[in-house]
Amino acid sequence: MNDSKVTINLSVNGQDTTVRVPSRTLLSELLRDTLGLTGTHVGCDTSQCGVCTVWMDGLAVKSCTILAAQADQSAVVTVEGLARGITLHPVQRAFQAEHGLQCGFCTPGAMMLAAWYIQHHHETSETAIREALDGLICRCTGYENIVRSVQRALAFQQEDETPVAAGREEEVSS
Amino acid sequence: MSRKLWGENVARREDIRLVQGQGQFTDDRVLPGMLYAAILRSPHAHAKIRQIDVASAQKMPGVIKVYTGSMVSGHLGTIPTAWIPPDSQLKMVPHPPLAVDRVRYVGEAVALVVAQDPYQAEEALYRILVDYEPLPAISDPVQALESSSPRLHEEAPENVALHWKVGTDTDEVFSGADVVVRQTFRQQRLIPNPMEPRSALVQYNSATGDMTAWLTTQNPHIHRFLMSGILGIPEHKLRVIAQDVGGGFGSKIACYADEVLTAFAARDLMRPVKWTESRSEHFVATTHGRDHYDEVELAGTKAGRVLAVRVKTYANMGAYLSTAGPGVPTILFGLIVNGAYDIAQASAEVYGVFTNTTPVDAYRGAGRPEATFLIERIMDVYAREIGMDPVELRRINLIKKEQFPYTNPFGIVYDSGDYHQTLDLALKTLDYASLRQEREALRRQHKYMGVGFSTYVEMCGLGPSQVAGAVGFQGGLWESATIRLHPTGKATVLTGASPHGQGEETTFGQIVADRLGIPLEDIDVVHGDTDRVSMGWGTYGSRSTAVGGGALAKAADRIVEKAKIIAAHMLEVPVGAVQYDAGQFYPEGSRERAVGIQDVTLQAHLGWNLPEGVEPGMEVSAFYDPTNFTYPFGTHVAVVSVDPDTGEVKLLRYLAVDDCGPAINPMIVEGQVHGGVVQGVGQALYEGAVYDGDGQLVSGSFMDYAMPKARFFPRLETQRTETPSPHNPLGVKGVGETGTIASTPAVVNAVMDALSSFGVVNLDMPLTPPKVWQAIQTSMAKGGPS
Ligand code: FES
Ligand code: FES
Numbered sequence: 035m036n037d038s039k040v041t042i043n044l045s046v047n048g049q050d051t052t053v054r055v056p057s058r059t060l061l062s063e064l065l066r067d068t069l070g071l072t073g074t075h076v077g078c079d080t081s082q083c084g085v086c087t088v089w090m091d092g093l094a095v096k097s098c099t100i101l102a103a104q105a106d107q108s109a110v111v112t113v114e115g116l117a118r119g120i121t122l123h124p125v126q127r128a129f130q131a132e133h134g135l136q137c138g139f140c141t142p143g144a145m146m147l148a149a150w151y152i153q154h155h156h157e158t159s160e161t162a163i164r165e166a167l168d169g170l171i172c173r174c175t176g177y178e179n180i181v182r183s184v185q186r187a188l189a190f191q192q193e194d195e196t197p198v199a200a201g202r203e204e205e206v207s208s
Numbered sequence: 209m210s211r212k213l214w215g216e217n218v219a220r221r222e223d224i225r226l227v228q229g230q231g232q233f234t235d236d237r238v239l240p241g242m243l244y245a246a247i248l249r250s251p252h253a254h255a256k257i258r259q260i261d262v263a264s265a266q267k268m269p270g271v272i273k274v275y276t277g278s279m280v281s282g283h284l285g286t287i288p289t290a291w292i293p294p295d296s297q298l299k300m301v302p303h304p305p306l307a308v309d310r311v312r313y314v315g316e317a318v319a320l321v322v323a324q325d326p327y328q329a330e331e332a333l334y335r336i337l338v339d340y341e342p343l344p345a346i347s348d349p350v351q352a353l354e355s356s357s358p359r360l361h362e363e364a365p366e367n368v369a370l371h372w373k374v375g376t377d378t379d380e381v382f383s384g385a386d387v388v389v390r391q392t393f394r395q396q397r398l399i400p401n402p403m404e405p406r407s408a409l410v411q412y413n414s415a416t417g418d419m420t421a422w423l424t425t426q427n428p429h430i431h432r433f434l435m436s437g438i439l440g441i442p443e444h445k446l447r448v449i450a451q452d453v454g455g456g457f458g459s460k461i462a463c464y465a466d467e468v469l470t471a472f473a474a475r476d477l478m479r480p481v482k483w484t485e486s487r488s489e490h491f492v493a494t495t496h497g498r499d500h501y502d503e504v505e506l507a508g509t510k511a512g513r514v515l516a517v518r519v520k521t522y523a524n525m526g527a528y529l530s531t532a533g534p535g536v537p538t539i540l541f542g543l544i545v546n547g548a549y550d551i552a553q554a555s556a557e558v559y560g561v562f563t564n565t566t567p568v569d570a571y572r573g574a575g576r577p578e579a580t581f582l583i584e585r586i587m588d589v590y591a592r593e594i595g596m597d598p599v600e601l602r603r604i605n606l607i608k609k610e611q612f613p614y615t616n617p618f619g620i621v622y623d624s625g626d627y628h629q630t631l632d633l634a635l636k637t638l639d640y641a642s643l644r645q646e647r648e649a650l651r652r653q654h655k656y657m658g659v660g661f662s663t664y665v666e667m668c669g670l671g672p673s674q675v676a677g678a679v680g681f682q683g684g685l686w687e688s689a690t691i692r693l694h695p696t697g698k699a700t701v702l703t704g705a706s707p708h709g710q711g712e713e714t715t716f717g718q719i720v721a722d723r724l725g726i727p728l729e730d731i732d733v734v735h736g737d738t739d740r741v742s743m744g745w746g747t748y749g750s751r752s753t754a755v756g757g758g759a760l761a762k763a764a765d766r767i768v769e770k771a772k773i774i775a776a777h778m779l780e781v782p783v784g785a786v787q788y789d790a791g792q793f794y795p796e797g798s799r800e801r802a803v804g805i806q807d808v809t810l811q812a813h814l815g816w817n818l819p820e821g822v823e824p825g826m827e828v829s830a831f832y833d834p835t836n837f838t839y840p841f842g843t844h845v846a847v848v849s850v851d852p853d854t855g856e857v858k859l860l861r862y863l864a865v866d867d868c869g870p871a872i873n874p875m876i877v878e879g880q881v882h883g884g885v886v887q888g889v890g891q892a893l894y895e896g897a898v899y900d901g902d903g904q905l906v907s908g909s910f911m912d913y914a915m916p917k918a919r920f921f922p923r924l925e926t927q928r929t930e931t932p933s934p935h936n937p938l939g940v941k942g943v944g945e946t947g948t949i950a951s952t953p954a955v956v957n958a959v960m961d962a963l964s965s966f967g968v969v970n971l972d973m974p975l976t977p978p979k980v981w982q983a984i985q986t987s988m989a990k991g992g993p994s
Contacts (some may be wrong), residue, residue: 056327058327066236070238071229072229072233072235072236073228073229073230073231074229075233075403075404075454076235076405077403077404077405077487078486078487078909078910079486079487079488079909080487080488080909080910080911082909082910082911083403083487083910085403112229113227113228113229114228114229116228117228122227122228126227126228129223129227130219130220130223130224130227131219133219133220133875133876133878133879135220135223135226135227136455136709136710136711136879136880136883137402137403137404137452137453137454137455137708137709138222138223138226138227138231138452138454138709139231139233139402139403139404139452139454139455140403140454141226141227142229145227160922160923161919163918164918164919164921165919167917167918167919168917168918168919170917170918171403171910171915171917172403173401173402173403173455173457173883173887173915174403174455174709174879174883175879175882175883176882176883176884176885176886176887176916176921176924176947177882177886177916177917177918177921178879178882178886178921178923178924179879179882180918181918181923
């Protein structure tokens with residue numbers, strides 16, 4: 035057993051935070067238990083399902099597979115930070131429009147992955163999107179409507195005059 | 209009824225919270241003073257417990273209390289079995305929440321630790337010393353019947369949990385038939401794996417004796433009913449809440465030891481206690497599905513007329529009988545083994561067998577996928593035997609439109625259908641003739657493509673309570689609905705269904721909005737709380753819309769009935785002269801004088817001037833018990849290619865043509881089909897629980913158990929026809945399970961079609977590359993493809 039604690043400075047959804055947690059704390063636990071951001075879910079204990087996906091310094095990462103201590107000095111974005119005030123992120127709008135979720139448990143992870151994808155890729159082909167979703171397990175949707183959601187999100191992103199995703203990127207890298 | 213929203217792809221209202229991370233799943237909830245529970249599970253498939261030493265665990269930092277079986281056994285009932293099929297010689301065996309002197313499967317609960325934080329609870333588990341005396345274990349249901357096999361329960365000396373027979377005498381038909389085909393099938397064990405692991409959070413108020421349990425359940429009222437008995441808490445003192453539930457697929461129906469123990473500890477310690485399973489625990493501690501050995505025989509003519517079908521099944525029940533476990537391989541399976549075909553004679557004989565494995569219970573489709581697999585597969589075996597196209601064979605034998613209502617050989621009455629129409633639509637959509645040509649052309653180039661069909665029917669919308677009683681289900685299967693119109697005309701709708709991904713907050717809203725002419729935004733659908741919803745039997749067996757929706761339609765009609773009387777009074781005309789349409793009441797022919805339902809509701813609440821004998825307020829409840837099950841049907845087609853060099857099966861196309869009656873929200877219906885299909889394909893190609901000879905689950909994580917992924921699939925194609933069910937007010941049939949029921953045999957049939965030139969008739973699922981490759985190699989060794 036390890037009682038040692040670490041101090042971590044990080045920004046979560048644009049807000050600077052300092053926390054002191056046991057050094058073994060996982061990023062997913064820091065988010066859910068310490069910060070009360072329960073939008074990030076945990077679906078496995080072997081780093082396979084991707085339900086816990088968040089952004090760390092602009093990269094989509096599995097928060098159950100990263101120690102909170104590794105997030106020191108980094109900028110983390112979770113599902114709670116996707117929307118801009120009351121304006122939903124293109125991915126959030128797309129998942130609703132295309133029925134990309136059923137039980138909604140994998141959805142935060144699926145959307146963080148999708149949001150990362152549309153920010154970095156513009157490939158709308160099924161094959162590319164299905165490949166990109168490989169880190170996600172969804173038991174409800176059969177992925178079909180998640181794929182369509184990603185395609186729709188790409189379209190929404192293009193339509194948006196000031197793409198929210200681009201704004202995020204600046205914020206994350208600052 | 210105005211149908212403004214009926215049939216519309218209304219965006220789901222539950223999504224608003226879920227896409228913003230604002231869902232409230234059980235594990236998200238934190239209560240002041242909350243403690244955490246962890247459960248020590250047996251590492252042995254079968255062992256005697258000589259002794260359990262908890263002294264050092266008890267001393268670990270943060271540990272509040274450690275419980276063992278002997279500590280709780282006097283204070284807790286056993287985990288119940290709530291389905292006792294008649295004439296099944298069911299052996300009820302005790303299933304203590306914590307093992308006392310013997311464990312019978314890997315994952316069985318042995319001790320419970322409650323600590324200040326989850327890490328401390330987990331760590332203390334490692335300090336509990338259990339002295340086990342390992343016993344020989346058995347995991348295969350057929351081997352378990354051998355006399356030399358280890359025995360699990362004194363009550364079941366042969367390991368036979370149940371033996372059940374149903375159907376007609378088929379012997380004569382078989383002995384006289386021109387063609388008899390026989391095939392044994394293995395329907396492997398599956399692990400449900402909803403993405404949300406199970407969880408329980410329980411709070412007890414020692415002053416009032418009230419207990420609140422937040423549970424990951426598909427049926428909160430059934431949990432309340434069962435848990436009140438096990439815990440000895442009066443039912444009115446126990447509140448079960450299932451707010452957001454992250455999928456179930458049958459695995460969240462059962463009452464488990466884990467939630468009972470969590471509740472027990474919360475009461476004992478007078479502190480809130482939370483327990484959440486890890487995924488690894490889910491693999492061993494949550495019920496599994498399927499796991500059959502089946503022997504199937506079909507008798508027919510050379511011209512392709514099926515005369516009889518006979519099934520003998522060995523169903524693995526696991527180590528104990530789970531809540532609905534015994535009903536799955538019997539009632540939900542045996543009564544429909546003739547499938548969608550007009551077969552005069554049919555019989556099923558089922559042995560339910562105890563083995564040293566995790567208990568088996570409902571998994572999406574529960575019994576009906578197993579039955580459908582057998583009939584759809586044996587039809588293809590028969591087609592090949594007589595050299596007939598499987599489509600032609602199906603066309604000959606499918607029940608015809610004019611035969612409905614159709615009584616099958618087991619006395620089950622199929623409600624309505626046009627089975628041929630779905631088949632024709634599928635053939636047209638696919639251009640079947642050119643697919644066949646393409647297949648032949650590819651074959652000449654030594655490329656192997658296959659097309660597989662499944663023309664299924666299933667039995668859902670569970671169901672008439674009278675039938676539930678007759679088939680030994682220890683509960684009712686009706687549903688309740690309450691519509692409460694507030695003074696401002698907004699509505700709260702309460703349903704006994706307990707959706708966990710199926711979208712009834714939206715579809716039920718659509719039903720009420722249409723019937724009452726109230727905007728959807730003004731309606732909230734409440735479910736999953738036994739204190740708010742008076743009673744209900746939950747969500748499973750594709751019953752929520754057929755039965756819960758039926759109750760809702762009844763309640764809405766009653767609201768209109770009452771409102772009409774008040775409206776007549778307001779309009780100063782006789783009730784008989786009042787017309788109603790989309791929330792408006794008006795005297796015949798003068799719509800301009802209409803009063804809206806909101807105004808009427810306000811008057812009902814004010815009560816200043818109500819007609820004589822009319823009670824104030826505007827709230828009604830309805831209870832609806834259907835008169836029959838519903839029978840969705842359709843045609844699913846899979847097109848696959850098989851790479852002879854690697855054995856890899858690739859799904860090229862998948863088409864689902866379903867008829868689940870009229871769709872309230874086609875988008876949601878389609879989504880249900882997608883999810884179901886992928887789960888069914890998972891069984892055909894990827895998934896399978898594997899136990900080794902010692903009863904260890906070797907496929908116990910997502911690393912070893914292949915879950916379907918996005919890249920394994922092509923775009924899924926869906927089509928629908930709409931044949932209403934005459935049995936419920938909405939005409940709907942249910943669609944939650946059709947995809948899983950239909951798709952597994954469609955895919956296996958397609959692979960067997962691709963392998964037909966290698967002479968391969970059957971392979972056991974999942975059809976993984978090594979298995980397929982080996983079959984091809986064996987055929988090559990005998991001289992190669994024909
Ligand atoms: S919870 Fe992180 S990958 Fe499954
Ligand atoms: S929506 Fe339920 S797991 Fe993806």
